[in-house]
Amino acid sequence: MAGDSLSSLPLSRLKGVGPAAAEKLAKLGLHNLEDLLFHLPFRYEDRTRISPIGSLRPETGVVIEGQVMAADVIFGRRRSLLCKVADGTGMVTLRFYHFSAAQKNTLERGRTIRVYGEPRPGSAGLEFYHPEYQLDYADSGLPPLEKALTPVYPTTDGVSQKTLRNLTGQALKYLQAHPPQELIPAQLLDQSGLPSLADALSKLHNPRPDDPVNLLLEGKHPAVKRLVMEEMVAHQLGMLQKRAGQKAFHAPRLGGQTLFEKLQDSLPFNLTGAQKRVIGELMGDMKQAHPMLRLVQGDVGSGKTLVAAAAALAAIESGYQVALMAPTELLAEQHRENFHHWLAPLGIKVHWLAGSLGVKARRETNAALADGSAHIVVGTHALFQEAVQFHRLGLTIIDEQHRFGVQQRLALREKGREDNAHGIQVPHQLVLTATPIPRTLAMSVYGDLDTSVIDEMPPGRKPIDTLVLPESRRPQVIERINDACRPSAKKKNTQAYWVCTLIEESEELQAQAAEATFAELQIALPELKVELVHGRMKAKEKAERMARFSRGEAQLLIATTVIEVGVDVPNATLMVMENAERLGLAQLHQLRGRVGRGAEQSYCLLLYKNPLSHTGKRRLAVMRDTTDGFVIAEEDLKLRGPGEWLGTRQTGDLAFRIADLVRDEALMEPAKEIANKLMQDYPQWIDPLLRRWLKGGQNFADI
Template sequence: MNSLAETPVTRLKGAGPKVAERLQNLGIQSVEDLLFHLPFRYEDRTCVVPIGSLRPEQSAVIEGEVLLADIIFGKRRSLLCKVSDGTGTLSLRFYHFSAAQKNNLERGARIRVYGEARVGASGLEFYHPEYQVARSSLPPLEKALTPVYPTTDGVSQLLLRKLMIEALQILSRQPPRDLLPESVMQQQGLPSLQQALHKLHAPLPDDPVDMLLAGEHPSVRRLVIEEMIAHQLGMLGRRAGQRAHQAPLFETDGLRTSLLGSLPFDLTRAQQRVIGEIDADLQIPHPMLRLVQGDVGSGKTLVAACAALSAISAGYQVALMAPTEILAEQHYRNFCHWLKPLGINVAWLVGSLGVKARREANQQISDGSAQVIVGTHALFQPAVCFHRLGLTIIDEQHRFGVHQRLALREKGHIGDQVPHQLVLTATPIPRTLAMSVYGDLDTSVIDELPPGRQAIDTVVISESRRPQVIERIRNACISGAQAYWVCTLIEESEALQASAAELTCTLLQEALPELNIELVHGRLKTQEKAQRMARFANGEAQLLVATTVIEVGVDVANASLMVIENAERLGLSQLHQLRGRVGRGSEKSYCVLMYSTPLSQTAQRRLAVMRETNDGFRIAEEDLRLRGPGEWLGTRQTGELAFRVVDLMRDEALMEPAREMAEIMQRDYPQHVEPLIRRWLKGGENYADI
C-alpha cells in the first residue's frame, strides 16, 4: 500500500492531468501535499440564519422562497433576485449571469444561499452568492465548517474541497506514521497527525476556530512542531555532513601582529572576542562554518583579514566573495591597503573584467601567486581553478544562497579536505531567521562600534521641503563636509534608475553651482564608476548623487550627511544599510529621509522606526514583522525555507523547543530522522550530502 506521500494527486477523482499541472503551482503533487495545504479561514454553513437577524458584513446561510428575479438596468446591468423567509427579505445581485440562471430562479422556488450581507440599493444584499435551488426539499446542511483554501488559476474552492474530502477518506484508511516520539506528543499535548489533519480540514461548529486560525490549537501546533523539527534535523544533517570533511589547521603568527601594529587604532573588545572564536575554529581539523554579524561600521572586514592571514601563513589561498562589484571593490581596496605592505598579493576577479585581465587573474589563482582573491559570483565559475584554497569568506550571505556558498567551497575540495568558511553580514539577522536559515553555522556577533563613532541623527521630511534640504546640503558642504543624495525608483530597470539619478543630478548642479557633484549608478562602466567614487573619496567632489548601488561597500569618513529621497519606497534593512554610509568618521552625522505623500501605514511605521533607533537588530526584527521572511530574505534564500505550515513570526516561540527536540530525535530516535525530513523537505533526502 502506497504512503500518502507516494500517492499522486491524480488518483483522486477530478484531478486529471490539467488539474494536476495547476495544483503544482500550489506545491501539490501527492495526496500528502494536498493534506498539508491548509485553510486560511472557515465558513459556517452548518446552520440557517433568519434573514431578519442578519447584520451588515455578516456571512451566513439563509433559506427562503424566491419572490421575483428581474433584470435591472442601471449604471450596470444586473440580475436581482428577492428572497423571503417570513422574518425578512434579502436581495441577491448578480452582475454576471445567464438567461438560464434567471429562469432557474423562478417565483416560488425554495433556495439556500451562502454569502456576505452588504448594504445595497434595495437594503441588505448578497453579491454573487453561492446558492442551491430545489423544487421540493433542500439537501442536509453541512456538519463541519467549510474550509477556504489558497487557490490558483484553474483550481476553484469547490474543486479543492471535493479533492480534500476524498483525501480525508484515504487518510482515514491509511493513517500516516507518527514520527514524533510519544514523550514529545504527551509533553506538548499534541494529537496524532491523522487527528490533526482531520481537525484542520473539517472542524466542527463548536471547535475554537479563532485558535485554529491563530495557530494556537494543538492540531496546528502538531504540524508546526513536526515541520520545525524536520527543518532543524535537515540543518543538523547538513552540518554533520560538512563537519565530516577534513580541513587544514591554521595557527596565528607574526603576520597578524604586523598588521595590527600598523593600524592607527586598537581593535574593539568585540572584534577581539570574535577573532578568538574564529581562531579556535581554525585550530580544529574540521571545516569552520561561522557567521559573523556586525552592524554597519563595526569592523567585520578587519576581522576577516585577520582570519585570512592565518590561512596565508599556513600556505593557503583565501577567496572573498561579495554580491556586487562596488562591495567587492571596497574589500579589494581594504585588503590591498592592509596586506600588500606585508608582501601579500591580492587578485581581483569580477564579471566585468576584460578577456586579458581575466586570463591573467585566472593564471595567478591557479599557480598560487595570488594569495587572496577578491571578487563576485565570478569566483565560482568553472574556469576558475584555485591552487590551494583554504578559507572562503562570503560577505552579505543573504544576497546569495546556501548552495552558492557551498559552490565556492567545492572549489577547494581536495580529497576529503575542504576550505574553512566565514560568512559576514552587516544586515543583522533576526534570531528566528538565523535559527531557520543559518542553523548549520556557528554565530558570532560584533556588538560594539569603534570608539569615537557617534549615533546618526535621522530626520523625516516631506518632499515639499526639498528647497530647505538643498540649502542644508549647501551649508554642510561649504563648511567642509561631504554628502550623499540617494535616488530611489520603484522600477527595477537600471536604465530607468540611471535616468532618474541623472535628472536629479542635473537639478542639483543647477541649484548648487558652487559644489562639485559626482553621479554614480549601475549603468556606468566599472572603471568610470571607480573614478567618480575616487574623486568623491579623496574630497574633489563634495556631493555624490547615486542610486542604491552605494547601499554597501562605500566608505568615506568625511561624509556626514545623507539625503534619501522617496525613502518610503525602501525596506527598513535597505534604509539602515544606506544610512550606514555616513557616521563612519568622528563628526556628527545626519540622515534625511525625504518622503512623498500619501504614506501607507507600513511606510509610516518604517520611517518612524528609522527615526527612533540606530540599533540594527531592532530594525531587522521590525523589518521581518513588516515584510515577512520571504521578502526579507529575497528569492535566493526563500527557497531554503520552503515552510508549508510554519509561520516564522507567529510560531517564533516554538523554534527553540523544536531545535532541542531535533537534537533528542537525532540522538535517541535516528530511525525517524530520514522519514521526517522526507515528509517535510522537498529533496530533503540529499540534505546531508550538500
C-alpha cells in the same frame, strides 16, 4: 495499507482525479494523499446556521434563506441580472454580471433559495455579488446545512474550492482508518500536551462550529502547533544532517598569527573587544582538521572586514590561498581597497577578478592563482567560473552571502576541493553579513553554521540622528545641505549623500530619477561640486566618480541604491533619502550606515510622500527611534515575513509550509531540542520526517 503509506497513495485513488486533474493538483504540490491532508485551510466559513436578512452586516460571510421575489435583467452601464430575495425580516439583492438565460429562468418567483456570500453596499442597498446559491426542488427541497465549518484552501487555476473540499473529504476517510505515522516519539511530545497527528489534521480540515476558529487561524490552537512543531523539527534535522555532512570533510589546519600581529601594530586604532573575541573564535575554528563554517554578523561599521583580514592572513601565513567573493563590483572594490591598504605593506598583493576585468588582466590573474603566486583574490561571481583554478585554496570568504544562489556558493567551495590520503579536503568557509539576522531566522536558515556577532562599535562613533520629514520640506532640506557642505561653511570637508529611490525594480527608471535630481541640485546648489552615480553607468566611470567623492573632491553625491553597501567616506555626515517609504527597513538601515563612519555627528533625513500606508508609517517610525540593527531586523521580519525578508529565494531556500517564524518563535527552541534527541536516540525517524516535510529539500541552506 500501513500508517505511512498515505504518502505512497497517489491522488488518482480518489474519485474525480484523472490525469488532467492530477496535473492541476501537482501545481499546488499535491501528489499523494498525505500531501492533500497537509494542504491546510487558510480560513473558514460558517455555513452551519442561517442569518436573518434583516441582521446582515456588510462584508461578513453569512448564509441566508428566503423566497425569490423577482429576477430581472437590468441594462445600465453594465448589463446585470438582479434577483430580489426576502425572508420576512428584510429584502436583499443578488447581482450577477455573468449569467445565462437558463440561469435567469431558474430564479422563478416564489422558489426557496439559500445563499452564501458577503453582502456589500450597492446601488440597491446591500447586495451579494456572484454569491454561491442553491434552489429547492419539488422532490427534495434544500439539502441540510453543513455540520462543520467550511474550509477555504489555497488554490490555483482550474482547481476549485469545491474540488479541494471534496477530495479532502475523501482523504479524511482514509485518515480515520490509516492514520499517518507518528514520527516524533510520544515521550518527546508528552510534556507539550499536543494532540496526535491524525486528530490535528481532522480538526484543521473539519472544525466544529463551537471550535475557537480564531485560535486555528492565528496558529495558537494545539492542532496547528502539533504540525508546526513537526515541521520545525524536520527543518532542524535537515540542518543537523547537513552540518554533520560538512564536518565530515577534512580541511587544512591554519594557524599563523604573525602577519596579523604586524598588521595590528600598523593600525592607527585598537580593535574592539568584540572584534578580538570573534577573531579568537575564527582562529579556534581554523586550527581544526574539519572545515570552519562560521557566519559573522556585524552591524554597518562594526569592523567585519578587519576580522576577515585576520582570517585571511592566518591562511596565507600557513601557505594557503584566500578567495573573497562579494555580490557587486562596488562592494568587491571596497574590499579590494581595504585589503590592499592593509596587506600591501606586508608584502601581499591583492588580486582582482570581476566581470569588468580585461582579457589580458584576467588571464594574468588566473595564471597567478593557478601557480600559487597569488595569495589572495577579491572578486564577484567571476571567481567561480570554470577558467579559475586555485593552486591551494584554504579559505573562502563570502560577503552578503544571501545575495548568492546555493549552487554559486558551492561552486566556490569546490574550487578548493582535494582528494588526499585523509579523504576529501575542502576550504574553511567564512560568511559575513552586515544585515543583522533575527534570531529565529538565524536558527532556521543558518542553523548549520556557527554564529559570531560583532556587537560593539568602534569607539568615538556617535549614533546617527534620524529625522522623518514630508516631501513638502524638500526646499529646507536642500538649504540645509548647502549650509553644511559649501566650502565656505564653518565645518570643514562635510559631505552628503542624496539617494533617489523608485518602487519599480528598474535600473533605467532609477537612473532617470537620479539624473533629474542631479540636474535640479546642480542648479539649486551652485557652490557645491555634485557627482552622480547609478547602476546603469559603466563600472569604470562609476568607480572614478565614487573615488572623487571619497577623496573629498565633491561635496554631494546623488546616487541610486547602488551605494547601499561598500561605500566608506568618514567625512560624509548627512544622508537624504527620497521616497523613503518605498524601501524596506533592512535597505533603509544599510543606506543610513553610509554616514556616521567618522567622529562627527551624522544625520539621516527620510523624505516621504503622503499618503503614508500603515506599514510605511511603522517603518519610518522604527528608523527614527533606533539605530540598533538587530532591533530593526526583528521589526522588519514582523512587517515583511521571512520569505520576503530573505529577498530573492534561491533554489532550496527556506520554505516553511505551515510554520510561521514570527508567530511560532516560541516553538523553535523545543523543536531544536527534539531534533537533537532524534539524532542521538531515534535515527530511524529522521529520513521519514525529512521526506514528509522537506520533499528532498534538505539542502536548502547549503553553502
